Amino acid sequence: MQPSSSAQSAMSASGQRILLVGGGREALDLLQDARKLGLKVVNLNSRSHFKDSFIPLIEHALITDYQDMATVIPIVLAMHRVMPFDQVISLSEAGLVPAAELAEALGMPANPLATVRMLKHKPLMRERLNEAGLSPVMAREGHTLDDVRAFMAACGGSAILKPADGASSFSVHRVDDPEQARVAVEAMRAAGLRSFLMEEYLDGPEISAEAFSFDGRHVVIAVTDKWTLDSHVEVGHAIPSSIDPDVRQEVVALVHAFLDVVGLRNGPSHTEIKLTSRGPRIIESHNRVGGDRINDLVNIAYGVNMKSMALAWLCGCAEPLRAPPPAIAGAAIRFFTPAPGTVTAIEHEDQVRAMPGFEDMRITVRVGDVVRPVRSSDDRAGQVIARGGDVDEAIVRCERMRDALRIVTE
Secondary structure, eight states, rough: OOOOOOGGGGGTTTTTTEEEEOOOHHHHHHHHHHHHHHHHEEEETTTTTTGGGGGGSEEEESSTTTTTTHHHHHHHHHHHSSSOSEEEEEOSSSGGHHHHHHHHHTTTOOOHHHHHHHHHSSHHHHHHHHHSSSSSHHHEEOOOOOHHHHHHHHHHSSSEEEEOOOOOTOEEEEEOOOHHHHHHHHHHHHHHHHSSSEOOOOSOOOEEEEEEEETTTTEEEEEEEEETTTOOOEEEEEEEESSSSHHHHHHHHHHHHHHHHOOSSSEEEEEEEEEEEEEEEEEEEEESTTTHHHHHHHHHSOOOOHHHHHHHTTTOOOOOOSSSOOSEEEEEEOOOOOOOOOOOOOOHHHHHHTTTEEEEEEEOTTOOOOEOSSSGGGGGGGEEEESSHHHHHHHHHHHHHHHHHHEOOO
């Protein structure tokens, strides 16, 4: 089922049934949005990610390993005969490819399965871009230390090693010399990775583009500035981006061309970009909203909830955006990264919540928990979100809130 813009205003989601694939804590907002739209939801999920809080918001739950398509497809086809689905949707990283496979099996692809697989598998995406001559980056798949050393010699310097289909900044390594290469390969082996993507190191700041596609017409809603640690883990975002307007225009044109090249047709996308000395270069992309609560920042800054829009558009009951919306505020998020150790106290929560511009705060550790060195997004201890009259004010407010909260470790 492909949404049709000409019929948006005449159609309602009330009574439609969707199959929502995957989702953990962040799926709760999506389920609440589905209820507001009058959608019936069947949640296909794993035991570890299904939450009791989902139960009042769904019609049925199918709890199984949804990566096992040989088992899942026959079950979903049988359910479809009894309770027909109008659309299959996922906005979670692990659910994107299974949702596309199920949508194809049911004859209702919102995006081509090949496109979703390409965005998930970074070497395939990089190969497609290089074939098209768009955002060229030297890259190769590697398996051994010798592969890394040969690649570094070929690209003439530093390289980035990362999983072919990883997320959350897991096991991303910059290597500048043979010894760093050895350490990185050993770390990836210890993490269970037998192959990885090698890319030339790209200089410059990193940003992301939050876009939405309407029957192949793309709208970049926001450009996001980001802050990262040396481990490449993101510790802050801000919207709207403060990049030069001419650079922003170049980024938007690149994202439009990129989404055309990979064949994305409908729904949200989150594309990460480096602003290099040779111009903007695509790092990776996903056919979902950005993680790290970027959707909340977009909603504050532009009044657009991309998750709600994804549900409404794919179910044929939303008007398409004709142009990017104007900014109405600034929004920023900062993540808590206390010193490694055992948490002994968490102080000044009430003080932070009373500060000007406070929007939300989540603390993901408790007294007695162990804080690890920040090597992936999962090692952060929570986050705080602030609003401002513009992005500079939002950043200042957010950093004051981050610094005011004390997570004491020893």
